[in-house]
Amino acid sequence: MSAELVLWLGAAIFVIAVLYSSVGHAGASGYIAVMSLASLGPEVIKPTALCLNILVAGIASWQFLRAGHFLWRSFWPFALLAVPMAFIGGHIDLPAQAFKVLLGLVLLVAAVRFVVDARQDAVCREAPRGAALGAGGVIGLLSGLTGTGGGIFLTPLLLHMRWARAKQAAAVSALFILLNSTAGLAGNLASTRQLPDALWPWLAAAAAGGVIGAHLGSRRLAPVWIKRFLAAVLLIAGLKLILS
Numbered sequence: 333m334s335a336e337l338v339l340w341l342g343a344a345i346f347v348i349a350v351l352y353s354s355v356g357h358a359g360a361s362g363y364i365a366v367m368s369l370a371s372l373g374p375e376v377i378k379p380t381a382l383c384l385n386i387l388v389a390g391i392a393s394w395q396f397l398r399a400g401h402f403l404w405r406s407f408w409p410f411a412l413l414a415v416p417m418a419f420i421g422g423h424i425d426l427p428a429q430a431f432k433v434l435l436g437l438v439l440l441v442a443a444v445r446f447v448v449d450a451r452q453d454a455v456c457r458e459a460p461r462g463a464a465l466g467a468g469g470v471i472g473l474l475s476g477l478t479g480t481g482g483g484i485f486l487t488p489l490l491l492h493m494r495w496a497r498a499k500q501a502a503a504v505s506a507l508f509i510l511l512n513s514t515a516g517l518a519g520n521l522a523s524t525r526q527l528p529d530a531l532w533p534w535l536a537a538a539a540a541g542g543v544i545g546a547h548l549g550s551r552r553l554a555p556v557w558i559k560r561f562l563a564a565v566l567l568i569a570g571l572k573l574i575l576s
Contacts, residue, residue, distance in 0.1 A: 338530045341370060342537040349388050349541025354549030356396060356487065356502025358389035358509045359538070360480035361442040364435055365569030374431045376528045378479035382422070382517040383527065385481045387535055388542035389510035395546035396503035406496050407504045409464030410486060411511055414472030418512040421476020422519025432573045435478055439570030442484040447563040459495040468508075476516040481509030502549065 344366040345359075352359035360381045367377045396402060426434065467489060475482035483505040490501040521527075 333530055337370060338533060341366060341530075342533050345384065345534050346537040346541040349384070349538045350545035350548075353388050353392045353395075353542045353545030356392055356499075356506045356549060357483045358385040358387075358392060358481050358506070358513065358542075360385045360478075360509075360513070361439055361484055361566055364479065365439060365566055368432075368435065368569055368573055374426075375524065377435075378422075379517065379520050379524070379526075380528050380531055380534065381479040382481075382513045382520060383531055384534060384538045385479075385509060385513035386517065388538050388546075389481060389483075389506050389513060391539070391542035392506040392546040392549075393503070393510050395550040396499070396506055399499075399503075399550040401499040401503035401550065402507065403496065403500050403504065405458060406490070406500060407507060409459060409461050410468035410471070410504070411508055413465050413469035414475070414482065414508065415511050415515045417469045417472035418476035418482070418515040419519040421473045421478075422516035423523050424477060424519075425523060426477065436570045436573030438474070438478050438480060438484070439566045439573065443563045443566040443570060445484055445488045445563075447560065456494050456496055456500075459490075459493065464495075472512055472515070475509075475512045476519055479516065479520075481513040481516075483509045499550075 345363060348359045348362035348366065352362055363381045363384050364377055367380065393402075467486075471482040471485045474480075474485070486508055487501050487505045490496040490504065491498065495501075496504060
């Protein structure tokens, strides 16, 4: 991999980390998008996205927790089955074409999530335990298979079902992403036993972006326009993967 490509991807990762962490996400779908556009292979994309996710999700979790938005009762039913299922998904290596199509679909789902503005905060109810456990398990498996943390599915689910307010959903999703990404990476390393050589400068870029974005999102920034911008990027990358 050339030094120019490493630097270009580092700059893109920084921007993605700022944008995603500002809405309580870690950026896996964005990292996947730019790495796919750079024609990197699944053996690089999956572990890199998971490592960057762990770092940025950890930063976002801390910032949203400090701001007082995290609710344990909204978190644990979704996480209980998600973590072991993410480990299983991370251990599975899909054929290259299937991996590309699945990633494309994940990116399109993420695009739709950011196109549709979240409802205004309203009276919320606690998620039924059975539904939360089942949804968490499915999201965990998909997050491990694709190298994402699952937040692109969990956040809209929480908001659509009115199981959490916007800031609470962001806080819950951040920790959910952190645990799922850690489990997914553990499963991936158990299978491949290696990390990409260019990972370390990308981690530095993601850390800087995550600190900035999580601070803005948890305390200052309205995320509506950020969501719309991310939707356009993810839509282009998702269609490229599916149609290529």
